[in-house]
Amino acid sequence: MTVLITAAASAGAHKLKNKLNAWQILLGDHADLPDFMVKNMGLLKLPNPSSASYQHEMLTLCLDRGIEAVYALNTQEFEQLRQSELLFKEYNIDIIDGQTQL
Template sequence: MSILITTATSAQAYKLKNKLNNPDILLGDFSDLPDFMVKSMGLLKLPNPASVSYQHEMLTLCLDNGIDTVYVLTGQELELLRESALLFKEYNIDILDGQIEI
């Protein structure tokens, strides 16, 4: 299983990635990412938290990519995902505040 760290375009994401030191870490961001970053660096394009179906889109993304832990680095995303924590827990996916880990 894999770990997802959000806000891939931030230094915090890379700091957390280095701290966790796990080979199965994926980075993703909902902001516009250049194609070369997505293709060459393997970054995931995440759903926009402004979407009304954000939680379900994130759950689908996690299930499709074998993600069992999500470290969230922005308050808006964290708030929305925590609202659906029970749903994610049903699929054995943990939602964690990445700011605490840094």
């Protein structure tokens, strides 16, 4: 199973990564990340949740990367994704409030 944890620049993302038992865990953030973190650590640059097309951009990213679950640690991200939860479910992608998992 491939999962995505948002807010990769936060300590909570790394704490959650250590708690999850998944085949592949991807970390991503919409905040500006230094190039070395993106290149060397494999962090993903995520769309900004204030974007009008945020849900569709995230769905595309999930489909392209084979992501089956998104743990949204940022409240704004979670609220945006929750509004499109039915669309994500159609593609077997779970939207999970990452804050409740910490």
